[in-house]
Amino acid sequence: MSDAPLRIGDVARLAGTTPRTIRYYEEIGLLPETPARPSGQHRLYTAAEVERLREVMRLKNLLGVSLEELKTLLSAEEARATVRARLREEDVDSTRRRELLNESLGHIDRQLELVEHRATELAKLQEELTQTRRRVRRLLRELDVPAHA
Amino acid sequence: MSDAPLRIGDVARLAGTTPRTIRYYEEIGLLPETPARPSGQHRLYTAAEVERLREVMRLKNLLGVSLEELKTLLSAEEARATVRARLREEDVDSTRRRELLNESLGHIDRQLELVEHRATELAKLQEELTQTRRRVRRLLRELDVPAHA
DNA sequence: CCTTATCTTTACGTTCACGTCAAGTTCACA
């Protein structure tokens, strides 16, 4: 029931964007092309793909990177998904497993570095604004209690 | 000595941008036009204006807003500067002072809201990434100590 | 089966935030 296939308009509504954007993201490889769709036929999506899209939009907003940079960041995530899939197979020798996991770790760390940097910068700004706010409020209080002599 | 007037090229270098960008920002009213400059004459700047530019660029990066939105945000800051100037004059009655200060407070709160929102969102993302990182590292550790039976 | 909303591709248009080029001007310095 809830896994009824969604069409591009539904996905757009659910994610708070437009069909054009979704097609564009697919076009530049930011979203995977629905595989094996005879040209002309409607695109069909699942709820998981709505989530994926929301995540893309979230990262775009928060990280403020170009779609091209975002693509590399997400291809990393893509890679991690592949890794997880491959790791589920029993017949991967532990040397290879270690390789894959370390690769994942690298991708994560790259993202974390980006996020942490922005987070601390924002924290600084927030602190400055809070300070300024305090100062203004103190001035207001001093107006209420005019002469403290 | 250090307050020798700067030219647009110097300002650009000091702020890490280009003359074109500075002129553009002036054009759209994001930076104040050097007042009373006979058309054709070189623009002259002070160190304070370099700081202003750096702040503009910083906010642009951190808040990820359009230059138009940034302009309104900064006009608020502009207003606060005016307020500070007016408050230095002694002959402002306290009713008016209160008004001005409250206005300032409103502007600051608007910025703070924006900043705080982004900050918490970024914090969430950071937390998620950190969690994922932990999971991957645990998997790696389990590879080192294979059978815990 | 027919209608109609929604989709398809193709292609050109648009906005933002500048880059780049041209032709002339101003400024610091020898």
Place this chain on the structure above:
DNA sequence: TGTGAACTTGACGTGAACGTAAAGATAAGG
């Protein structure tokens, strides 16, 4: 007073990230 570097305005160009319009195809409901 000349000369070269940096500046001026004006205009057109550009890449990113979509919007929009056209002409036709598809899909879901009655």
